[in-house]
Structure formats: structure tokens, C-alpha cells
Amino acid sequence: MKPTLFILAAGMGSRYGGLKQIDGLGPNGETIMDYSVYDALRAGFGKVVFVIRKDFEADFRRVVLSKYEGKVPCEVCFQSIDKVPSGCTYTPERTKPWGTNHAVLMGKDLIKEPFAVINADDYYGRESFRILADFLNSVADKQNRYCMVGYRVCNTLSENGSVSRGVCRTDDEGHLTGVVERTNIVRKADGNVYFKDENDQDVLLEEHAPVSMNMWGFTPEYFTYVEEGFKTFLHEHGQEMKSEFYIPTLVNDLIVAGKATCKVLDTPSKWFGVTYSEDRPQVVAKFASLAEDGTYPSPLF
Numbered sequence: 140m141k142p143t144l145f146i147l148a149a150g151m152g153s154r155y156g157g158l159k160q161i162d163g164l165g166p167n168g169e170t171i172m173d174y175s176v177y178d179a180l181r182a183g184f185g186k187v188v189f190v191i192r193k194d195f196e197a198d199f200r201r202v203v204l205s206k207y208e209g210k211v212p213c214e215v216c217f218q219s220i221d222k223v224p225s226g227c228t229y230t231p232e233r234t235k236p237w238g239t240n241h242a243v244l245m246g247k248d249l250i251k252e253p254f255a256v257i258n259a260d261d262y263y264g265r266e267s268f269r270i271l272a273d274f275l276n277s278v279a280d281k282q283n284r285y286c287m288v289g290y291r292v293c294n295t296l297s298e299n300g301s302v303s304r305g306v307c308r309t310d311d312e313g314h315l316t317g318v319v320e321r322t323n324i325v326r327k328a329d330g331n332v333y334f335k336d337e338n339d340q341d342v343l344l345e346e347h348a349p350v351s352m353n354m355w356g357f358t359p360e361y362f363t364y365v366e367e368g369f370k371t372f373l374h375e376h377g378q379e380m381k382s383e384f385y386i387p388t389l390v391n392d393l394i395v396a397g398k399a400t401c402k403v404l405d406t407p408s409k410w411f412g413v414t415y416s417e418d419r420p421q422v423v424a425k426f427a428s429l430a431e432d433g434t435y436p437s438p439l440f
Contacts, residue, residue, distance in 0.1 A: 140252045141185025142275040142356075146172055147242045148199070148259035149192045149218040161195075161202045164419065165426045167438035170203060171412070172259050174426070175268075176211065177439050182268035183276070184255070186212045190245045193217045206440045216245040224370050229377035237372075238383030239353065240365055247362035253279055256355040256386065262422075263288070263354055264408025265434075274404060275356050283399040285390065286356040287315060289349030292324065293332060294409040298421065301325040304350040305387065306334075307403050315394060315401040318351055318387055349403050352410050355386060364393060 161170055176187055187207070191199050196215070207213050218241065220233055236242070243256055253275040257263060267288050278284040289307050296302060302325070305318040323335035324344060333341040368389045376382040393399040413422050430437040 140279060141183060142272060142279075143186045143188055143250050143252055143254040144176065144179040144184045145188045145190070145243070145246050145250060145254050145256045146175065146259050147239060147256065147353075148172065148189050149236065149242055150259070161198060162413070162419070163202075164413070164422050165435075165437075165439065166430045169426065169439050170259075171262050171422075172203060173206070173439050174262055174435065175257060175259075176207065177435065178263070178265045178268040179255070179272070180211055181265065182272040184268070184272060186214070188214045188216065188246050188249050188254075189259075190216050190218050190242045193219065210440060214249050216249055218242045218245050223373060224366060227370055227373040227377065229373055230380065233380055235381050236383070237369075239386045240384040240389055241369060243386065244362065244365045244369060247366070250362070251359055253356065253358050256353070256357065258353050258412070261352060261354075261410060261412040262425075263352070263410060264406070267354060267406040267408040270404050270406055271354065271356050274402065278356075278358055282358055282360050283393075284358065284402070285361065285393075285399055286402040286404050287351055287390075288354040288356075288406050289403040290352050290354075290406060290408070290410050291347040292344060292350045293326075293346040294407075295350055295352060296324065296326055296332070299417065306344070307349040307351060309349070309403050313403055315390070315403050317391065347405075349405065351387065353386065355390075364389060364398070368392070 163169060164171060204213055218236060223229060255271050271288055274286045292304060295304060301323040303322045304324055306321050307315055308317040310316050321334040326332050332344045332346060334344050336342050369384055372384045390401055394401060411422060411425060413419055429435050
């Protein structure tokens, strides 16, 4: 049974100024998702599931899904604020989505095999998908054995200024024990990478320190944990306007409770993505370069 790629593509894109999920950034109008799908298929994934918003389904099917016909099985599910477990309530004034783990929950009826979760607007690199596929294949007959691809912080820096990253802590066996959010991470003139501590002082950060870029691997029972965790979240935060149910929060709870482990997988791949509209020209240039040097065919599909 081949693993499934689950792509979170329901984001609003408010900072980007448009639907970056379907923005053509490659030499032939390829989206970032197209590169993820291409790399995942090459790594041995067998199906792709997208979670999107219902209001842009028509454009999504026209721009994205049409190019995969006959190449890979694809399914779509929808994230909306009103999709909550029976008996749960929330403030009717809420307009903000419930977060990444709520998006994951939308796939529970479509995914019955080990699966990867990624963002639609991040480029992860071919090696990351190969490493992730190998892990998911190794746990195909197991439960509660999860993973996260840990990017070397030096491969996630921005050319436009500082970034914030979740720096991972691991035990001697490489299992995740915690994630610490670090802000103002930047490479300085001396060639080293630093972050700012709570006193606004520069602290040296090791080049290969693993950071989370929201690339996860799970087995199907994770959906049960998500559903139960979301019920608890709504009980505690359902009347709030902006609180979100994040993947790392639940994974950490499962680790602390001894219910699951999460292996941090090292990758040499370089990450890049689009958060702001100003990021677009650099991403376009990178995809053009990857086509020119033969890393990817042009067009992809």
C-alpha cells in the first residue's frame, strides 16, 4: 500500500494578496504544489488528497487537478468553520479557520493508509519526499509511529531578512521531545546564524539545528486523536475568535502522554516558499533555475 500525500491548500492567503495555492510560479505556470506532487510521485506516493475551501473549488479543479488526470489518483475535501464534531459549539462571530490540525481532520474519510501532510505553498525538495516515503513505508503495519522532516535551519533562511522557526529538541534516538519557537533568525556578517532571546540578545544557533516546516508523516489512527483533540480544543477555545488547533500541539500532547513517538528525519533539501507578494519574483527565479539545470522537466506534467 503506497502512502498518500495530503496537501493543506485551504489557506486564505491574506498576506500574499491572493490565492497563492494556484499561482503559477514555474516556467510553464506550475504551482508550488505541482512540484510537491511531482517529487512525491517520484518518491513512491500513490495518491494525493487536497483540502481546500469550497468557494474556490471550480478554479482549483481547472488550474490544478486537470493536469493530474491519468497521472495520479486525486481527491478533494473541504475545510470550513462549521465542520465540527457533533455536539460541539463555537462562537457564531468566528471567521478565522480552525488551523492546520482541523484541516487534517477533513481527510479522515478519504485516507486509510500512512500519509504525509504538507503545506501547499512550501517547496520541500525531492530528497525530503524520498526520506518521508521511506519512513511511511517502514511503519505501514504499525501504529503511533509518526515523523517530522527536520530541515537544517541554514537551509530555511530568507534572503529578505529574519525568520521565525520552531527549533526541534530530540532525544538520543532522534525522537522529537519538544519544539521551541525562535524569532529573528538571521545569518550575520560574521557568517554565523543567530536568533534573538527574550532579552533581545543575539544567540548563536547551530547551522544544522533541525526546524519544523510543517512536513509530517502519520499512520491513519492519527485521525482519531485529531477528532478527540479537536473536541477538547473547542470545549476550551470554541468561543474565542482567533485560537487555532495546530499539528505540533497535538503531537506534543501525544508524546508527553506516551501514546506516540515522532522521529525527526534529517533532510539536506533546501526549503523556500511564498508568504508575501514580495517573495514571488525570487521563487519564480528559483524554479526557472531548477528547470534550466535539469532538476525538473519543463513542463512538469
